[in-house]
Amino acid sequence: MSGHASYEFKNPVVRWIEERLPIFSTIRAQAVDFPTPRNLNYWWTFGGIAATMLVVQILTGIVLVMHYTPHVSMAFDSVEHIMRDVNYGWLLRWLHANGASFFFIAVYIHIFRGLYYGSYKAPREVLWMIGVLIFIAMMATAFMGYVLPWGQMSYWGAVVITNLFSAFPIIGETIVQWLWGGFSVGNPTLQRFFSLHYLLPFVLAALVFLHIWALHVVGNNNPDGIDVKSEEDTLPFHPYYTMKDLYAILVFFLVYLGFVFYSPWYLGHSINFAPANPLSTPAHIVPEWYFLPQYAMLRAIPDKLGGVLVMFSSLIILLFLPWLDTSKVRSNRYRPLGKIFFWLFVITCLTLGIAGSQPAEGAWLTVARIATAFYFAYFLVILPLLGKIERPKPMPASITEAVLSRH
């Protein structure tokens, strides 16, 4: 945003505080009057939806902790106690468990929105990179949260994921024992995961603050991917986008609460209703749906260390995207080839998700390998080349012109 608008407040108390901490003018400038492109579509509401889900997770989490016990001999029973004895405990737990899934749905859509409309390109590189860090921190949080109910899938998920670090030569074993605080996943592991599961969402909240700060320095991208040129191109954030966001949040909640009330365990695994047993592994262990694409890439590589490196690279590579995409045009609306490859990339990610849910053998293994290759090719080959060979469509002169030409 350019220039500090100076506001005059009538209320003397507000004025007194404002002179010492300019919080009221900041809120006015950033959350009310903030100039926002007039052409944002509903894909732009998923940021607000994701932020709302973070708040839901923190609120339900804090009250769950009032009844939960982080000890291997009591964790499972304390979650059952929440489900059966605590007033509305079942509701709070299902809100939290499904909340994690819907948080990921919102964030995944938010990320693909950024990919389609080129929101990662200059000058929004830092904004994008903070987003990638949020995504990684979220994955760590959800992984550790899933361990807390101490069911069979909680336990064996923790075993398999922590063992990924044993792939590193020489120091691998030491790292894993350090993560466990023992010679296997046990009570020390559960307690530290609990501690970090409480901490990380607040780190996330801080990252979200930085994310929004960076957004408010450079302003929103928009579906046409062209810069705001005059005031005519914008609308004040409130009420235009507060209401649009709120409407989207309400519709999103309709679906989220539909799951909570009518099918609360649809996205989970029933084996997690059996208490953790360190002596017996369930026949088919799979992570929660939101980790399936990464899990598929891990298993697609026949080498243990190779699989781990490929899986972590699939996240790290996102940090470099602003420099890998060489096209000057942001929005795929004006990129005939970019658009095709974007949708192929979406299909690839969905395919990886399906492959991750299947046993890693036969045809699915081949599919996972091809999809993994395409995933990396999209970033390392296709996007760098496309910018050089593609002929973009003619762009409108301004956002206003783009909007009016469509009506």
Added chain:
Amino acid sequence: MSTTTAQDVSRRDFLYIATGTVGAVGTALALWPFIDQMNPDASVLALASTEFDLAPLQEGQGVTIKWRGKPVFIRHRTEEEIKKAKETPLAELKDPIARNANLPPDAPATDENRVKDGTGKVNEKYLVQIGICTHLGCVPLGDAGDYQGWFCPCHGSHYDEAGRIRKGPAPRNLDIPPYKYISDTKIVIG
């Protein structure tokens, strides 16, 4: 005058750098307790050994016991299993190392080396191994897989009659824990 100033400047630079260094080194050292507290603690290390009586185990029977929170497979192998394990040429093994904590780290994965205890005693009948898949840590199933040994359902690793990896993503044979016979039918693990 100018020399004095130069001296003052270098004196100040020294003080700044020295203070900064002490601060940085001190912070780095103070970090260590925060990291090391996560390592296995004294009570975990204390639980380090377990005794087991082999006598009640029938031929063809296996049990799983817990040692250091990990499953340990103890199997009374049949004549046929022993014979097959001994006949397997080393060249056919994916991992040619014994992985026996009681032997030097480069001991070859012969059947004999898989059943040797810490005192060099060999008892072919009893196979003692840590029941953790060397891929990502699941517990393999007994009497299963393509080699009449163990099969890990997580990502499909097959182990043979001597717990050696034959097929699948696991990189190493099942580990043999440190153990020794304290009588003909009793072992102590750890």
